[in-house]
Amino acid sequence: MDGPAVEHTCSDGPPGLHGQATPTRKNKRKMKEPRKRKDSVSVVKRPCLDSSASDSDPDESTTESGGQPREFPPETPDSTPSPCGSGGSTVDSRYPLTVPNVYSRFSSTFQVETPDSETGGLDQSASSAEWTMSARKQRKNYKNMTRERRVEANARERTRVHAISAAFEGLRRAVPSYSYNQRLSKLAILRIACSYILSLSRLAQLDYSHDQSRMSFAECVDLCTDTIQAEGRAKRRH
DNA sequence: TAGGCCATCTGGTCCT
DNA sequence: AGGACCAGATGGCCTA
Numbered sequence: 001m002d003g004p005a006v007e008h009t010c011s012d013g014p015p016g017l018h019g020q021a022t023p024t025r026k027n028k029r030k031m032k033e034p035r036k037r038k039d040s041v042s043v044v045k046r047p048c049l050d051s052s053a054s055d056s057d058p059d060e061s062t063t064e065s066g067g068q069p070r071e072f073p074p075e076t077p078d079s080t081p082s083p084c085g086s087g088g089s090t091v092d093s094r095y096p097l098t099v100p101n102v103y104s105r106f107s108s109t110f111q112v113e114t115p116d117s118e119t120g121g122l123d124q125s126a127s128s129a130e131w132t133m134s135a136r137k138q139r140k141n142y143k144n145m146t147r148e149r150r151v152e153a154n155a156r157e158r159t160r161v162h163a164i165s166a167a168f169e170g171l172r173r174a175v176p177s178y179s180y181n182q183r184l185s186k187l188a189i190l191r192i193a194c195s196y197i198l199s200l201s202r203l204a205q206l207d208y209s210h211d212q213s214r215m216s217f218a219e220c221v222d223l224c225t226d227t228i229q230a231e232g233r234a235k236r237r238h
Numbered sequence: 239t240a241g242g243c244c245a246t247c248t249g250g251t252c253c254t
Numbered sequence: 255a256g257g258a259c260c261a262g263a264t265g266g267c268c269t270a
Contacts, residue, residue: 145249149256154247156257161245185243 177228188231195224 145153168186175192177184184192199220215223 150248153249153257157248157259158246160258165245187243 176224184231192224192227192231195220195227199224 168189171193172184172189175189175196177192198215199217202215202217202220
């Protein structure tokens with residue numbers, strides 16, 4: 001992050017959040033089926049390219065209704081190491097870390113999912129971007145990796161990303177906000193943390209922030225407050 | 239309904 | 255060789 005100069009231009013999506021300026025995507029929501037409320041879906045078995053992991057019916061995987069913080073399906077029995085502080089870091093319900101019900105998409109639309117078929121049913125008449133995506137996911141050839149190793153790598157990657165999310169949650173709890181339940185995006189967390197650290201450094205009369213060295217403590221506090229307000233407005237729930 | 243945000247999958251690259 | 259890290263692509267969820 002380049003300096004705590006908190007720009008309150010939250011409207012612009014983080015240009016590099018995914019590494020590049022997001023190309024103009026067409027309508028992301030296909031609206032093929034009514035949106036499911038979040039409280040009706042929680043623990044969802046992932047598509048998980050391997051047939052062994054998707055042995056059960058995906059429909060029966062949507063359980064545990066209610067606002068309980070969902071736990072991740074046990075991709076590996078010993079996974080979910082819950083690193084980072086935040087004590088055990090059961091993921092807060094405000095930060096769903098949602099496991100999107102991708103499986104339902106596959107099962108409903110394509111429902112083949114035969115891992116053996118190289119081009120398995122690619123000639124289906126879906127002919128949509130979804131189908132292209134499905135066909136891509138049905139590829140058996142993961143470059144030089146076996147499917148088993150690919151699945152394992154996916155699990156590790158999920159664990160890694162979960163650790164990052166848990167760290168963000170720990171950081172969110174460490175920075176000031178309007179309320180404990182205030183919804184903050186990761187970008188907002190970073191912005192508030194920057195301004196908060198700047199304020200604390202001013203308070204401690206530490207001068208390791210270069211670019212804003214002329215700001216007084218009061219100005220830093222104002223900046224911090226403004227950042228919280230801006231992010232709170234952007235991410236207000238309800 | 240568009241846009242923001244997120245999780246997931248995937249392949250490439252780097253590191254041990 | 256295998257794991258960690260990273261970025262791109264994609265679709266789901268949610269809000270204005």
